[in-house]
Amino acid sequence: xxxxFLMISAAAAAFATSFYASAQPVEEWYIVQDSxxxxxTVVDKRPTTxxxxxxxxxxxxxxxxxxxxxxxxxxxxxx
Numbered sequence: 001x002x003x004x005f006l007m008i009s010a011a012a013a014a015f016a017t018s019f020y021a022s023a024q025p026v027e028e029w030y031i032v033q034d035s036x037x038x039x040x041t042v043v044d045k046r047p048t049t050x051x052x053x054x055x056x057x058x059x060x061x062x063x064x065x066x067x068x069x070x071x072x073x074x075x076x077x078x079x
Contacts, residue, residue, distance in 0.1 A: 028059030029066035031073055040076035042066040 032052045033040045040055065042063060047054065055073050060066035070076065 028061065029063050030054050030059055031056035031066055031070045031076075033076060038076065040070055040073065042070060 027044065028046070030043055030046055031040060031054065032043050032047050033055045035051050035053055043052075044063070046059070055075050056066065056069055060069055
């Protein structure tokens, strides 16, 4: 009986853990350039206006990685 209880508890814990992990939002950071000023910044949301353009190759998983990636983007005049 104790063995059955432990098996059910382990299964419930595994299910709850996987559900919690899938419910977490995926954070992405983007290198964007203001079309008017040509100034680049790192933002946490993909821009929806035409005045800001994504210039990096993709979204980055952290702000630090996006800032590091911005050093290799050659279209930005000011960083």
